Amino acid sequence: NAGVTQTPKFRILKIGQSMTLQCTQDMNHNYMYWYRQDPGMGLKLIYYSVGAGITDKGEVPNGYNVSRSTTEDFPLRLELAAPSQTSVYFCASSYGAKGSGANVLTFGAGSRLTVL
Amino acid sequence: KNEVEQSPQNLTAQEGEFITINCSYSVGISALHWLQQHPGGGIVSLFMLSSGKKKHGRLIATINIQEKHSSLHITASHPRDSAVYICAGRDSGGSNYKLTFGKGTLLTVNP
Numbered sequence: 611n612a613g614v615t616q617t618p619k620f621r622i623l624k625i626g627q628s629m630t631l632q633c634t635q636d637m638n639h640n641y642m643y644w645y646r647q648d649p650g651m652g653l654k655l656i657y658y659s660v661g662a663g664i665t666d667k668g669e670v671p672n673g674y675n676v677s678r679s680t681t682e683d684f685p686l687r688l689e690l691a692a693p694s695q696t697s698v699y700f701c702a703s704s705y706g707a708k709g710s711g712a713n714v715l716t717f718g719a720g721s722r723l724t725v726l
Numbered sequence: 727k728n729e730v731e732q733s734p735q736n737l738t739a740q741e742g743e744f745i746t747i748n749c750s751y752s753v754g755i756s757a758l759h760w761l762q763q764h765p766g767g768g769i770v771s772l773f774m775l776s777s778g779k780k781k782h783g784r785l786i787a788t789i790n791i792q793e794k795h796s797s798l799h800i801t802a803s804h805p806r807d808s809a810v811y812i813c814a815g816r817d818s819g820g821s822n823y824k825l826t827f828g829k830g831t832l833l834t835v836n837p
Contacts, residue, residue: 641823652730652812652827660823668824700769706823715759715825717769 612636616701616718623691623725631686631721633701639716641704642684643668644676646697647720653700659684660706691725698722728754730815732828739835745800747811747831755815758796759825760787763810772798774816803835 614635640661645653655668659678675687701718729752739745757776763769773780773787780787789796800807810832814825
């Protein structure tokens with residue numbers, strides 16, 4: 611019963627480096643999301659996907675890219691890391707019937723990223 | 727742009743007390759999620775509700791659609807309830823994948 615699995619849990623990057631945060635869910639959820647959480651702020655949506663092959667931008671997409679080639683996987687790529695991308699990243703998934711919107715979310719454990 | 731406001735920001739209680747956390751939201755939100763985030767960061771969904779009331783153990787969530795207000799109650803609070811509680815509103819209409827998050831309420835329950 612893995613739920614949503616995120617890796618890595620911690621990572622330190624230098625400015626300009628790139629990396630991919632991995633996210634896998636085993637619940638056959640159609641919706642998947644990437645959020646970032648900054649101190650004192652609410653979670654902000656980076657990208658989301660309503661199904662395999664479909665992705666779209668959230669509120670704060672700049673500096674990130676995603677893909678959704680399978681139902682299970684939704685990796686988040688950081689290109690040219692910047693200090694402003696220092697944050698805690700959460701992947702989440704949910705099941706949403708067409709037209710009814712997303713239901714209860716299952717979150718990954720989070721990935722703490724520091725860019726120096 | 728949808729908005730979600732939580733109060734209080736911080737709450738300290740003694741073990742056994744009844745706790746209420748409030749969430750107000752703007753027009754354009756069709757459902758409310760309540761989430762719990764423990765120190766160490768993991769986030770767990772507690773409830774999603776669009777009307778009425780839901781109960782799970784010592785946790786009760788209510789929503790008043792007319793007043794655009796939701797409350798999370800914890801009965802017989804315990805130190806293990808210490809966490810950040812977050813409410814999030816689900817957009818209505820075509821953006822119903824999207825949640826707008828409050829900043830959270832830090833609850834500390836002392837023994």
